Amino acid sequence: MSLTDEELDRLADVVRLQPTKNAELEDAWGVDGGSAVHRYLEDHLKEYYYRDDDSLIRATAEANDLVDVEPGIEADAVARGDAPDRISVPRLEAQVFEVVAGPDERSQSVVSVLSALREAFDVDPEAGAVRRALRRLERKNVVDVEYRTVPTFRLAVDRDAVEVAVSDEETTGE
Known part of the structure; x- marks a missing residue:
């Protein structure tokens, strides 16, 4: 699946902020409501994220490789x-x-x-x-x-x- 620049940017936010919640991504992306975040994740990034046992959003290993956002970077x-x-x-x-x-x-x-x-x-x-x-x-x-x-x-x-x-x-x- 080839991602657009916007999708890569938003995926980088998921990687950078993980584990995260809809509300944090809502702020980062400037969208209205957690449902808009959920819809975007499902429609555009379904292959690259999952929810852990606490329902927090986490990136897959493939997502980490795609965006090159690494621990320690400001x-x-x-x-x-x-x-x-x-x-x-x-x-x-x-x-x-x-x-x-x-x-x-x-x-x-x-x-x-x-x-x-x-x-x-x-x-x-x-x-x-x-x-x-x-x-x-x-x-x-x-x-x-x-x-x-x-x-x-x-x-x-x-x-x-x-x-x-x-x-x-x-x-x-x-």
Whole structure:
């Protein structure tokens, strides 16, 4: 099932707020009434949420993978478009954050970031894994993308402005 941008945004709210209630999602989504939330969940996100034994709304594992909202990210800051002070990311994303061009440097292509990773960490991830890591960091508002001949990337913040914690989960190929 392919989700629209709105559905992905709302699914990210479910993941971020879980375990949650209709009223919390009502506030987050700006809709009127818990019945509108329930209807939206059933009509658009049925495959990606469930209710636990206490009737609280929780996201499925597939939903967590789809939206890349991870524990430790300051979701409110990201929702406002601000960079968070702290992110928790898999090892590859932490390594990418360490080597990608700084905010005042010329942005880098995926291949350039891959080369920097190989040199700095003696690792050899696939280019697709590096691209996904960059895009996840972009969604966390710590990396900017600049479109030249190919998309290029650089930090949106000073490297020392964000505390990066490496989570236990590893990034999987999508």
